[in-house]
Amino acid sequence: MKRQDYISWDDYFMGIALLAARRSKDPSTQVGACIVSGDNSDHTRPNTILSVGYNGLPIGCEDDQFPWGREGDFLDTKYPFVVHAELNAILNAQGKSLVGSKLYVALFPCNECCKAIIQSGIREVIYLSDKYAQTDAVRASKKMFEAAGVKLTRLETATESIELNFDVE
Ligand SMILES: O=c1[nH]c(=O)n([C@H]2C[C@H](O)[C@@H](COP(=O)(O)O)O2)cc1CO
Numbered sequence: 817m818k819r820q821d822y823i824s825w826d827d828y829f830m831g832i833a834l835l836a837a838r839r840s841k842d843p844s845t846q847v848g849a850c851i852v853s854g855d856n857s858d859h860t861r862p863n864t865i866l867s868v869g870y871n872g873l874p875i876g877c878e879d880d881q882f883p884w885g886r887e888g889d890f891l892d893t894k895y896p897f898v899v900h901a902e903l904n905a906i907l908n909a910q911g912k913s914l915v916g917s918k919l920y921v922a923l924f925p926c927n928e929c930c931k932a933i934i935q936s937g938i939r940e941v942i943y944l945s946d947k948y949a950q951t952d953a954v955r956a957s958k959k960m961f962e963a964a965g966v967k968l969t970r971l972e973t974a975t976e977s978i979e980l981n982f983d984v985e
């Protein structure tokens with residue numbers, strides 16, 4: 817009989833997004849995103865990972881030479897410099913078509929990422945947390961996603977954590 821406690825596709829792709837987030841140097845919020853090829857409901861095509869990203873500085877910008885704080889003068893904070901996880905995942909695809917794909921991300925996308933998501937042809941966003949729902953950024957984001965017909969799905973899963981063991985015999 818086959819194993820029963822294997823993880824679902826949704827948990828697998830969200831797990832990849834969460835693992836990518838562990839690469840982030842941001843001391844307060846680590847976000848990861850995983851873009852997956854579109855609908856395989858007819859089971860004729862595999863689900864494949866098209867791209868992965870996390871919130872971090874652009875290439876060549878050294879993590880130790882830029883600020884990671886949240887407060888103070890704009891230029892003394894991380895905000896002007898950090899590439900959001902979702903945008904990084906889109907850019908890491910290096911121009912590969914993302915039309916019809918899905919994006920797994922722990923945190924609901926901001927309005928800037930939303931625009932890039934819509935324009936790249938991603939058709940569904942699957943997220944875990946919407947902790948910034950009351951912000952104007954997320955309100956604007958939802959307005960655009962709705963207008964563009966991008967499906968928004970909060971991941972319902974019984975999984976609380978997935979452990980990875982490197983101590984393989
Ligand atoms: O959608 C997002 N994606 C994303 O990668 N981020 C990143 C940018 C920052 O590095 C961090 C947010 O920092 P903070 O929660 O301290 O304001 O998360 C933030 C958002 C906000 O919605």
Ligand SMILES: [Zn+2]
Nearest residue numbers: 900925926929
């Ligand atoms: Zn964003």
